[in-house]
Amino acid sequence: MGYKILCFGIFCVLFAYYIYTPIPENIEERWKVRMIDAVVKTTSLVATLFEETGLMKYEDTFLTLSVHLSKPVSDENVTVIDTDFSDVPVRLYLPEKKSEILRPAIIYLHGGAFVLGSCKMQSYDDLNRWTANKLDAVVVGIDYRLAPQYPFPAALEDCVLVVKFLLQDKILEKYGIDPARICISGDSAGATLAAAATQLLQNHPEYKDKIKAQALIYPGLQFIDIAMPSHQDNEQGPIMSMEMGVKFLTLYLNGNSSLKKAMLRNEHMPEGSRHLFKFVNWSDFLPDKYKKNHIYTEPVLGKLKASYPALLDSRLSPLLASDSQLQSLPLTYILTCEHDIVRDDGFIYVARLRNVGVQVTHDHIEDGVHGAITLTTLPYNLQLALRIRDKYINWLEKNL
Template sequence: MGAKLLCLCLLPALLAYYIYSPMPEGLAEPWKLMVLLTPFKAVGHLAAAVDLLGLMHYMEAMRLITVIETVVATSDENVTVTSTEFNNVPVRLYLPRRAPDGLRRAMVYFHGGGWCLGDAGMKSYDHMCRRVSNELNAVVVSVNYRLAPEHRFPVPFEDVYSVTKFFLQSRVLSQYGVDPTRVCVAGDSAGGNLAAAVAQQLLEDAEVKTKLKAQVLLYPALQTLDLDLPSYRDGDNKPLLPRRLMVRFWSEYFTSDPSLREAMASNRHVPAESGHLFQFVNWSQLLPAGMRKGLAYTAPTYGGAGLARRYPGFLDPRAAPLLASDARLRHLPRTYILTCEHDVLRDDGAMYAQRLRAAGVTVTHDHTQDAFHGAIMFTLWPFELAVAHRLFNSYVEWLKENL
């Protein structure tokens, strides 16, 4: 009896200890967020364990989150939802049911997940896309690109680019009643990375006659050079996407060779001959004072010459859009960038906003002080936060006014 009582007393304490995670000051609903993140934390621990034992690759185990969250394509009274393929790449297509006043707007959407996780059919993405389709009376194409580690860079980029290029053909736009002057690309996190890269690549593709009206980048990952930005420092205290996981995502996008991950973790992966690229990610010049927080900028520490030769992708603007030249940036469409204060990727988005503005691009930079990476996904019960509804509503309002 005494042992049972002791276990009964210890179990809640152990559970509370497991659930507890340090949260940054100023975060909205921190205690509720702590509880909501527990399943993600548990899957992360499980993935690390099976990877250490050699039973399964870390990212394959992490996909348990994707499997649990994925739902079949189901239409409702407002939107017809189907699974199909564009240019042999799976997509989930959202077509509004109500009659249009004229030609419709359209969005090509790329989900997040560090290029290794995620699916267009996850509940949160399905919910977001059908809401955009319904509220804007817009056609939405959500792309299920192939994932790393099975399909490394540039495969995910090539998949999303192939779908976008296919959709922008006049005959396809006409088939779905889309106004060719009102099409955008959008994505969150790794999907924001892909959206930015697609928008840049389209500028140089003479075969594509349709120009994008806008690009929407939700807390995007945009550069691989400096992984010691102010937002990366103390990064293991960031909810959902700690620094170590972001470094793992970046390295797995290119290779499972642990030497690249180790070099990225110590920020010594860029060779000296690529040092000229640091001008494009110099946070001492590109971040507002409030984000620099009095931190001192230090010159890059070079290394990884052999890594850059074996895995040149991390220096490619298709993987790191912030490395694009100013001349290239000035032709991009109007841009919406969402950044969150408590996010390792905060500075990527903020620097891109500054560089785009300097190049003459119309930019709306929506920075949220009380939010974290991935916050906009938490709009459905039981994973629901007030901040997610606020961010999503702002994003949709911008689309209504600018697309």
């Protein structure tokens, strides 16, 4: 009991400190965002302290404090079922009312920096239930494997397996799904996985053109240059800081503190990787408004002695796909947030997709912050979160 009281006391002291961290002036409901930001920053620091003292792993502290799973509760509108597709756990949302036509299907990949989260979390359960209701659509939430127990590319492999399973004729028929109205979507790390899965499937002869659309909500799309304007402008957040994002990515890559330190200095790329920089050169693709006074400098090569082949892999960084690979992609929706370390990834993807003729809708939220779509439910009920959700749903309604 004394140990718990001590931990609670430490948390309260740190929270009191972080609650005064400045946040951008244009953010709506500033006190709510400030509270959420303080909780996340406090949790991160407590997690770091616990890990360094050997009490608990960094990610386990987050899991203990933040992840609460919901039950598959059906109602008069939607039947909710926990099952598995190709041995991967999924949560299905099946509209109850009869339909004279086949329904669209949305495959949703949750966020959580590849380390946290679940499609069964209350926020994602509410989002997917809302989607099924609003669009009269079958929704599939995927509980893909998480790092560090299952590092890259385990999460992506699970997502691709589920999509391939769903695309079978007998499965489409079983759930009354229109094979011409299927969308892969996700937020944050889930959007990264959605983008990578869509690329793999669209460039596979057996599955080409079977995905009608992809919807990516504040996606992280490259990890070879992490000194873009958005990284620098939002180094401390709100909510997702550079330190935290790089820590989680290190876990996903099965890396150590040397990788984390090198990434924070933008010195993690190996010799021989300079040819990839053209795909993510923000000075070529960013609108002038977001370049501000930043000067482009290449990542430093060859400083990190350990080898991480995933850093060169487009399955980790979808922006590394060539133009010929991108031009086959389907109708695309991308939502970016101004106050977000991965903001510029989305802008670059929009530019590159448009350059090769892919039809793209881009919503940029000037007062947006990373992770907002998970804050639609109580106790948050953030108006920003509701706006993002509605933009996403409205695009799906018009395009599926």
